[in-house]
Amino acid sequence: MNIHRIETVSGDVKWARRENSKDFYLLNGSIESFTKTSVVVTPKKILPPVVPPSIYIIGYNYAKDVEQARAEAGPHPVVVMKAASTVIATGESIHLPDPVTSEQVDYEGELAIVIGKRAKDVPINSASEYILGYTIANDVTARDWQHNGAGGQWVRSKNFDTFCPLGPAIVTADSLNLDNGLRIRTWLNKELRQEDTTASMLFTVDELVAHLSKSNTLLPGTVILTGTPAGTGKQQDPPAYLKSGDTITIEIEGLGVLKNTVS
Numbered sequence: 018m019n020i021h022r023i024e025t026v027s028g029d030v031k032w033a034r035r036e037n038s039k040d041f042y043l044l045n046g047s048i049e050s051f052t053k054t055s056v057v058v059t060p061k062k063i064l065p066p067v068v069p070p071s072i073y074i075i076g077y078n079y080a081k082d083v084e085q086a087r088a089e090a091g092p093h094p095v096v097v098m099k100a101a102s103t104v105i106a107t108g109e110s111i112h113l114p115d116p117v118t119s120e121q122v123d124y125e126g127e128l129a130i131v132i133g134k135r136a137k138d139v140p141i142n143s144a145s146e147y148i149l150g151y152t153i154a155n156d157v158t159a160r161d162w163q164h165n166g167a168g169g170q171w172v173r174s175k176n177f178d179t180f181c182p183l184g185p186a187i188v189t190a191d192s193l194n195l196d197n198g199l200r201i202r203t204w205l206n207k208e209l210r211q212e213d214t215t216a217s218m219l220f221t222v223d224e225l226v227a228h229l230s231k232s233n234t235l236l237p238g239t240v241i242l243t244g245t246p247a248g249t250g251k252q253q254d255p256p257a258y259l260k261s262g263d264t265i266t267i268e269i270e271g272l273g274v275l276k277n278t279v280s
Contacts, residue, residue, distance in 0.1 A: 078244025125245035126203035213246035
């Protein structure tokens with residue numbers, strides 16, 4: 018099932034499922050439990066698919082990315098967080114900070130997990146029971162703040178407004194072929210920059226949910242960004258960061274396309 022959060026022509030915010038790539042049908046309930054209806058709704062605007070209470074980010078989760086970053090993969094995931102205020106929808110604009118603040122804003126195309134029910138101390142073999150579905154994320158990052166501007170920690174670099182595009186929808190696992198991995202590709206304008214499969218992740222989806230739930234209660238709507246493949250702007254030769262007028266397009270097999278302009 019493809020679950021969208023929409024603004025209707027009357028200005029109401031509703032949940033809807035999309036069928037046949039065009040028709041939207043109202044969903045009753047909440048992120049913890051949806052009920053299908055046959056009521057057709059017309060979206061005025063596609064909103065971010067969730068308003069997350071928390072956003073967790075996993076770093077260095079693809080072997081080629083670790084290699085290009087000249088980093089070392091540890092025994093546990095690298096975890097950072099984003100604020101909910103960073104979230105924007107597909108079609109909206111990523112706003113670059115003033116050049117005095119940052120001149121090294123980068124893209125990171127990622128698979129994102131959406132938690133569907135309260136999760137605490139979850140065993141790995143039960144993790145899928147707590148996942149509502151998956152969406153596409155862009156973990157936008159100011160590299161100069163990541164490495165030089167904030168005392169060596171990453172949080173500030175990833176928390177500028179508009180630095181977490183999400184969407185276009187939450188797709189439930191029964192609509193995906195997760196076992197074989199999902200192809201993920203990122204284009205900067207018309208140039209393919211990232212291409213890999215989620216089967217290359219060092220820590221699996223189930224391992225990430227289990228690991229995070231050991232220290233934190235994952236509330237319904239929590240989003241987990243699972244890491245980015247190699248090919249970010251920082252890893253180009255020479256490095257090539259986002260500039261006004263760029264378009265970032267991220268496609269993940271079965272999840273659709275997340276597309277944002279840069280201003």
